[in-house]
Amino acid sequence: MASPNTPRELTFRGLILGALITIVFTASNVYLGLRIGLTFASSIPAAVISMAVLRLMGGGTLLENNMVQSQASAAGTLSCVFATFPGLIIAGFWTHFPFWQTAALSFAGGVLGVLFTIPLRRALVTQSSLPYPEGVAAAEILRAGADKGNQRGLKALISGSILASLFSFCSSGLRLLSDGLSLTTTAGSAVFQLTAAFSPALIGAGYLVGLTGGLAMLAGCILAWGIGVPWLTGILPNPQHLPAAQFAQDVWLHKVRFVGAGAIAVASLWTLIELMPPVLRGIRTMLQRSTGLTATTDKDLSARAMGVLLLFSTLLLAVFFTAFLSPVAHGVGPVVMAAVLFCIVFGFIMAAACGYMAGIVGSSSSPISGIIIIGAVLCALMILALEALGLTPDAMMADGQKLATAFTILLLSAITATVAISNDNLQDLKTGQLVGATPWKQEVALIAGCLVGAAVIPPVLNLLYQAYGFSGAMPRPGMDPSHALSAPQPALITLIAKGIFTHSLDWNMLSAGMALGVGLVALDLFLRCRSLALPPLGVAVGLYLPASVSLTLAGGAMLGWALKRVRHTRNKKAANTAEHTAQEDGPIGTMLASGFIVGESLTGVLLAVLSGATGQDNAFSIASWLPVGLPNILGAVAFAALCWTFARRTLQPS
DSSP: OOOTTSOOOSOHHHHHHHHHHHHHHHHHHHHHHHHHSOOOOOHHHHHHHHHHHHHHHSOOOHHHHHHHHHHHHHHHHHGGGGGTTTHHHHTTSOSSOOHHHHHHHHHHHHHHHHHHHTTTHIIIIITOOOOOHHHHHHHHHHHHHHHHOOHHHHHHHHHHHHHHHHHHIIIIISOOSOSEEEEEEEETTEEEEEEEEOOHHHHHHHHHHOHHHHHHHHHHHHIIIIIIHHHHHHHSOOTTOOOHHHHHHHHIIIIIHHHHHHHHHHHHHHHHHHHHHHHHHHHHHHHHSOOOOOOGGGOOOOHHHHHHHHHHHHHHHHHHHHHHHTTTOSOOHHHHHHHHHHHHHHHHHHHHHHHHHHHHHOTTTSOHHHHHHHHHHHHHHHHHHHHHTTOSOGGGGSTTTHHHHHHHHHHHHHHHHHHHHHHHHHHHHHHHHHHTOOHHHHHHHHHHHHHHHHHHHHHHHHHHHHHHOBTTBOSSTTOOGGGSBOOHHHHHHHHHHHHHHHTOOOHHHHHHHHHHHHHHHHHHHHHHTTTOOOOHHHHHHHHHSOHHHHHHHHHHHHHHHHHHHHHHHHHHHTGGGHHHHHHHHHHHHHHHHHHHHHHHHHHHHHHHHHHHHHTOSSTTOOGGGSOTTHHHHHHHHHHHHHHHHHHHHHHOOO
8 A cells, every 4th residue: 555645556446447448458459450460559548548537536646547558558469469379270270269378378478578678678768768659658648637637538539439339330230331342343354453441440540550651551552452463363364263353352362462471571571670780789788787776766576576477487388388289299398498498588589679669669660560470480490490300299290280380370479479568568668767657566567467468368369250250260161251350460470380381382472572572671761861761561561461451541541641731730820729739639539549449349349249149140230131232332421421520520629
C-alpha cells in the first residue's frame, strides 16, 4: 500500500483493470493480425480507457494510469504470436491450439522479452536521446488526462467501436451488407482483377499507418495485380480451364505471392542492416554504463528476481519443447538444449536490436515481421546443423520433414514473443521515465500483461480458427473459403520452413522477388535524396497481402492524409486557436481509428463464439432472402457513409 503522501502506482485495482483491457486488445490484435497481418498499438487507447474508468472509481493518478497502459500494451504486443502458431495448423501438425503449450511458450517468451530489456533501459532510455515517438505521445496523453481528463477521446473510441461493430455484424454476421467488391476483366488471355474490402478495421489501420506506408502497400498491390498477375495469366497455361477470376487468384497465390515473399526477405534484411550501426552503439553504451544509481525512478527488478524469472522461463521452454517432441521422437535432449540456448542468445540480440529500432521509428513501424523471417531461416538452419552432427532424432526428418518444420515454427513462436515484447517494453519504459514511474513496478506490470495475454491468446486462436479457418487450412468441410482468415505471416513462415527442409521452395519466383527487393531498396535510397520515400518493406507486404487488404488500407491512409490537410488549412485560418485544434483534433482521429479496429475485431471474435456454439459459419445469414445484388449496393453505400462519418467526426471542432 502506498503511504498517504505517495501517489498510487502499482495497485490491485489497476492490475484488474489492466487485465480486463488486456482481454479486449489482445483479442482484437489476434483477429486483426490473422486477417491482414498487422496489429495496432494499444498504449494510447488503453491509457484513455484507464483514465476514464479510474476517474469514475475515484482518485486515479497519472502513475496508476501508466501502469494500466503498460500492462495492456504488453499483452496487446504479445498477440504477435499470431504470426507463428497458426503455422502449426497450416503445416498439418496441429488440429487446434493446445492451451498449455500455446500459453506457456507465449508467456515464457514474453518474460524473456521483459528481462532482456531491463539491462538495456539505462543505455537506451534513461541516458539516450532516442525519440521514442509512441512513448512520448503516450506520456503526453497521460499528463493531459491527469490535468483535465480525456472524455472526448474516450467517446470517440467508444463511438468508433460501436459503428464498426454494427457494420461488421451486418456484413459478416447477417450478410445484409457485402464485405467487399471484386471486378474482373480480360485482355486476350491476360486477366485483370480489382478487389477491395469494406472493412472499418482496414480504414482505421490505414489512418494509423500513414500516407507513406499506405502508398507503399498500394504500389505493391499495383505491381502484383496490375503487372504480375496479368502478365503471368497471359503466358501461363490454364489446363483446368478455371474461370478468369479464379485463375487470377490461383496465379497470385502460387506465383506472385512468392515474389512478395522474396521481396519481404530482402527489404527486411536491408532494414536491419540500416539500423545495425545505432544498435551496436547502443549495446556498447550499455556495457560501458555504471549500474550503481539507486534513485526510486531508476530501480529495476533486483538481480535475484531477474535470475529467478530467467531460470523459470528457461525451464518452462525446456519442459514444453520436450513435451512437444517426446511423444513422436526419442533422444530429443540435444535438440531441446540447442533450442533453449537459441531462444536466449538470439532473443537477447534481437531484444537489443528491436529496442533500438523502437526508439528510432516507434514500435508500430519496427520491422518485426522481417526479424521473424530471419529467425525462421536461422531456426531451420540450426536444426539442419544438428542433423549434420547426428544430434537430431530420426523422426524429425521423417514423413517429409513434418516434425522438423513444426518444431521450427514452435521454437520461432517463443522467439516471436520475446522479440515483440522487447520491441514494445522500452517504449513503455520511456513513457514511465517521462511521467516519473518506478521502473521495477512497471516491469512487474509488463510481466502481468504477458501472463494475462498468454492466457487469452489460445482460446481466441481456437475460436477464430473454428469459425473462419485459415487460407489453405479449414477445420471443417463445406466452409466458405472466401471468409477464411488470410493469416499471411503464418503461411509465409510455414512456406519458408517447409521449403528449406524439403528443398521445395519456388526459387524462380523467390529469386525474382529478391531481385525486386534490391530494386526497391535502390529506389528508396534514390527517393530519399529528394526528401521522398517508398519503404521497400511496405511495397513487399503490398505484393504479399490480398489486394482487398492493400487497397482498402491505402484508402484509409489517403483519407487520413486528406483530413490532416484540411485540419492544417483550418488551423492556418484560425491561428489564434491553432494550438488547441492541433491538440484536440489529431487524437480524435487516432481514437476513432482505434475504435474501428477494436469494434470490427471484437465483432469478429463474437461471431466466432456464436459460430462455434451453433456449429455453422453462416448461422445468422439472411442473404438468401435478399434480391441478388442488393447486399453489394447496400454494402457500398453503408461503407461510404461510415467513411464520411469518420471524416466528419475527425474534423469536428471540440
